[in-house]
Amino acid sequence: MSRRTPLMLQIVTGDPRPIHRQIVDGVRRLIASGELAVGAALPSVRGLALQLTINPNTVARAYSELATEGWLDARAGLGLFVAIPRQRLSDDERGRRLDDAVQRFAGDVIGLDYPAAVVLDRVAGELALCLPKKSA
Amino acid sequence: MSRRTPLMLQIVTGDPRPIHRQIVDGVRRLIASGELAVGAALPSVRGLALQLTINPNTVARAYSELATEGWLDARAGLGLFVAIPRQRLSDDERGRRLDDAVQRFAGDVIGLDYPAAVVLDRVAGELALCLPKKSA
Amino acid sequence: MSRRTPLMLQIVTGDPRPIHRQIVDGVRRLIASGELAVGAALPSVRGLALQLTINPNTVARAYSELATEGWLDARAGLGLFVAIPRQRLSDDERGRRLDDAVQRFAGDVIGLDYPAAVVLDRVAGELALCLPKKSA
């Protein structure tokens, strides 16, 4: 009997991101949007591997990255839990990462020939799900 | 052949993108922004490789990708030229790529704790440099 | 022919730290002490695995952690290089990590029955090799 909520995650083979990255992004989004509350237990490594029909090592790697980034707490013998959020990066580093992400995104959408307004709408919609409206 | 404009490109070793990707993105951006006009000749593979001090194979690969995507026309014995713009991808494919890019971008930005408005501003600024205001 | 310096690293099976952690600690120390200069190339994943007679995956994991922490830059097809140092963590996070490390260390040496002065000497000797004397 498990109180663990099954994760609403889907692995897309056409996605250029590697599998473990899709899991990391997906879980981060679920946490940031509040669908996974602080302290909530995640599916076990083996359980999520079965659910997604991938190798347990791949799930373990994704979970391990999330723990390193401070999103999850891993407790051997118990499982993984959503961690209390805290600011881990310096302001400089945050700025650099924002720059990198914006530049990469621009590179990705150039050539798709969408008008800027359409792209911005999509981004705004996605961000509305998980980002604060005001600075924390 | 002095008609060939030297490309205003710069390879950044710290950039997470592979070199050929930086070239492809850079050329696409120069074309999209109009700095490289339709019909303009590009530097030769060897010339650009010398200019950027990288392997000619890498330049050849970038040019080949740009030709495959329809940005460049190769004329045997003459060189590569900026092609006449045309629709290069199916609507489905374009939609899927936009989705992927937006999701990846959101994954990168979540947790940096920037307000959505700040992120959107930065994206808008970057897109203004290279995207059309209206659909082509 | 390789300009890569062989790493002065040794894996100790009796050490409670897992192998990949011993590599990470060792490389961090070599970089912090200046024995590995900024921009220097590291042994290839496969090469170090042969040198230490461990599985390439284990080396790859250690290198990947070092890259994530910002100590190394990985360039596919070229190799790994010592990155330019920068402050990535917030002051709060740095304080928390110092606290954690000190507490863990105290727990490790309690019961070894060494006088405090001896322990402090050993720590001072180790830190002298790699830490700044004044705040940067």
Added chain:
Amino acid sequence: MSRRTPLMLQIVTGDPRPIHRQIVDGVRRLIASGELAVGAALPSVRGLALQLTINPNTVARAYSELATEGWLDARAGLGLFVAIPRQRLSDDERGRRLDDAVQRFAGDVIGLDYPAAVVLDRVAGELALCLPKKSA
């Protein structure tokens, strides 16, 4: 059995150490600091498990480790008592463990960019709480 002093111990879920390790460290510290005198009786396995709301198996394991290391004496039918201090490890083993602990600590602290003096002060303060000033 009211002669058993309740232990001033606290289990911290955020602590990276496993629970049994927190108990072992805590009891060792109470003994080293003299708060638990030689011959004093410890709470029963079940009692401590209730007090800390953890699994009795975990308490039993911690007690067993402490007994193996010579900190506690088990008297059948009576319970566990603080043992008479004696040398518990070979000099070689003690030396190796000190080395390991110092190396691990250095690995944790490198890169936090604290001056060595600050780190040493923190260590000295922590050790003052539980280590002898002179060799026992």
Added chain:
DNA sequence: GTGGTCTAGACCACG
């Protein structure tokens, strides 16, 4: 050649 990802299966420590 380089690094990166994934699978498969074994073993250990923890609760």
Added chain:
DNA sequence: GTGGTCTAGACCACT
């Protein structure tokens, strides 16, 4: 049962 580590071997992308 849980997470964590290691080995072995395959495949991919990059230069």
